[in-house]
Amino acid sequence: MRAVARDLRLPPLSTVEELCDAVSAHLDRPIRIAPRRMRVGEPSGFVERLPAEDVVHVEQETSGLHRAHIVCHELAHLLCGHLSAPAPPGRTPNSSNCPPSTRTWSGWCSAARTTTTPPKRRPRSSAPS
Template sequence: MRTTDLRKRCERRIDVLGLPVRFGIGEVCERLESHVGKRIELIPMALPPASPLGLLITDEHGHSVIYEESASPIHRQQIIFHELAHLLLGHTGHPIGDDRRHCMFVHIDREIQGQVLARSCGSTEQETEAEMTATLLLQRAHRSSRPVTVAADPAIADIVRRLDNSL
């Protein structure tokens, strides 16, 4: 799929949420909870080195997004938006463990050399969609409030800047 088509598709999915002009992670979570009809919990954790930066765990109670607590603010947003994007896009992870009552699906995202790349669980296509949606959300969130803090995380800021220039 061409990048412009992919971006349009992701934009349409974001539009479904009807986000206000000004929004942050809280608003996206609230809208998404209504959209998927389940509770979404954000859980900061000190994840061990070489472990995932973000995980999406689904059980019978709802969805949990676990993210690396030491990530810079903008990077944290990117990680959380990426995991929330999987929910918005209706992606499912892989069943883990025998006890399905406690954990039905897990989706794991890893960071490789400063880039948010996730290939552990979801298909490459799903990861590309989720990352595009997360970047668009990040771009909208920052466009509506204040300029992206370039110093916070150069890698992410660069993605946002390049997307901005391509619009």
């Protein structure tokens, strides 16, 4: 992954938008970041592979730092080749060939599922008085 990151030739203090542009150029494919309010049970970010572009959907109701983390995570899925190829133009993607864990609510194949499940709380031990 470090070699891939070096190949992007980013300046040391790049923005998420600059990273997105660099990944887009590296993959020779447009990438658009689409902030939106996710529904309960949806991941906090995922990639939708459309015929003409990749769309990184990201939770808009979170901090800027968390949003940047989500986008970077989803871009890494694209760089590492974790996602299936987009459907050809004019065809609807068929998610039936995807494993159940990679089907998104919209029926698109996407292995990029970043969940924000809160950690389980441990029961408090009662301290002696």
